[in-house]
Amino acid sequence: MAAKPSIPKGTRDFSPVEMAKRNYIFNTIRDVYHLYGFQQIETPSMEMLSTLMGKYGDEGDKLLFKIQNSGDYFSGITDEELLSRNAAKLASKFCEKGLRYDLTVPFARYVVMHRDEITFPFKRYQIQPVWRADRPQKGRYREFYQCDADVVGSDSLLNEVELMQIVDTVFSRFNIRVCIKINNRKILSGIAEIIGESDKIVDITVAIDKLDKIGLDNVNAELKDKGISDEAIAKLQPIILLSGTNAEKLATLKNVLSASEVGLKGVEESEFILNTLEAMGLKNEIELDLTLARGLNYYTGAIFEVKALDVQIGSITGGGRYDNLTGVFGMAGVSGVGISFGADRIFDVLNQLDLYPKEAVNGTELLFINFGEKEAAFSMGILAKVRAAGIRAEIFPDAAKMKKQMSYANAKNIPFVAIVGENEMNEGKVMLKNMETGEQNLVSAEELIAAVKK
Template structure:
């Protein structure tokens, strides 16, 4: 007996109904991106490892899916290398490519490769899958879609303001209540500086970014393990636990970071963004959150993260400014800022809250019963007019028992069934059954179109 097929952990199949729901999310995000002047591009699923490695920090590098070279890659390895069992070193010998971890680094590579074709500032969006060798759990997958938008070639903070507007617009359209959290890596650098640990900024940000997940005690333990002094950890506590309004937090930070030039710059940027947003009548809250670090090495300014308020779920959107990302590919002084909607998590949130509008499912609205070749040929002509009227319709492909055809309509939630036999053909009429009410009437083609549309 053949083994039962399966799929890798952390991946999923999607049924027609599930795909209709996912496309509702993609279309909503895509339409909002278009409203703000973004253009779509795509990049390959796999990139050279030289493009990907070193861009996500040490932890991110471990989560890259590496692709083995084709051919006899063992022939280039020495017996000593093979017997060493050093997985990282061996992978470096016979893996030159990897699946993309996100869409931002491939986009930076795209900008550098196509810089002579691009007009700056360049506003692009991508809706494509990414892969991470993570431990699968609720809301966390190994294969998932990101819906990214980025602006490169502009230093203006109005880009950050518009991205927060985009976030607010998308989630308002989807009906999800969210909180958009804002921070700035310059503020985090300033904090590291004033507590005397400027050289450990990455270790500090990676640790405090986990505060919601592992708690303050474990964050402090991780900081100790990374070599941060107890004195510095003690100074850090009141800063990362700041409470109050955004204005109150900013005023406290101005006092704490007064001696840090970079920290003051970060405060000024956040203040500018928050003041501008206050005049835009956003639907959802924007909160200054100093624990927000997003442990990625390439953010240099604003950091953005979005949490759903009505379900327990990790971040469903994130982003920030990355002034030096294209520099690693040879194109310096090109500032960038962007966001990424986590479509798979948004899908799970919408499912839990049952927020999908019925019309998004795009099911068949009308099906013709197949009574035989003659009747089917007649119905196919009718279907041409019905489809031109914008009605999603089909005919059962085989001549089968009525019970089987009606069961097909029921199982696929098709609300109307049309029947055309010899009598209807001779009279130029159609018998139409409403599967929801059970009502059945003989109507003309125009009457059928009006009834189904209603």
């Protein structure tokens, strides 16, 4: 007996119903992106490892899926190197390519390669899968879709404001209540500066970004393990646990960071974004959260994260400002800011809260029953009119028993069934059955179209 096939952990198959739900998510996000003037691009699933490595910090580099070279990948490797069993070193020889970890670094590479064709500021969006060699768990997958929007070639904070409006609009359309969390890497740099640990900014941000997941004691332990002094850790406590309104937090930070020029710049940027959004009147809550660090090395300004309020799940959207990303590809001075919707987590949230609109997940609206060649030929003529009117319709391909065809309609949740027998053909009409109420009516093609559309 053949072994039962399986799929890799952290990946999933999606049924037709699930794909209808996913397309509702993608189409909603795409429509909002278009409202704000973003244009779509796509990049390859795999990039050169030289493009990806070193852009996500040490932790991110470990999670890159590397693609083994085709052909004789042992060529150029000595016996000594093979016997050393140094996995990282051998991988660098065996693998030149890797699956993309996110859409932002490939986008930066795209901007540099196509700079002569692009009009700046360039507003692009991208909806494609990404891969991470992470430990699979609830809400965390090895293959998942991101729905990114980025603006490059503009330093204006109005870009940050519009991205937060996009987030608010998307989740309002989904009817998901969220809290939009905002912080600024300059504020975090200022904090590191005033506690005397400027050179440990990456270690500090990576640690405090885990506060929600591992708790304060474990964050402090991690900070200590990274060589940060007890005195500096003590100074950090009241800052990362700061509470109050956004205005109160900003006022406190102005005092705390008064000796840090970069810190005050971060406060100023955050104040502009928050005040502008307050005047615009978002439907969802927005909160200045100093524990938000977004543990990726390329962020340099405002950073964002979105949490669902009615479901226990990780971040469902994130992003931020990155001033230096294209510089690593030889194109300096191009600032960018972007967001990424986690489509797979949004899918899980919508499922748990049962928030899909009925029309978004329904497939076929009308099924024609097949009684034989003559009846099928008659039905096909009406079917063409029905489809031309924009109704999703099909005919059962085989002249099977009525019970089997009706079971097919029930299994696919098809709301209407058209029955065409000899009597119906003689009158040039169709018997239309409402599968929910059981009601049946003899109708013309025009009346059938009106009834199904209604």
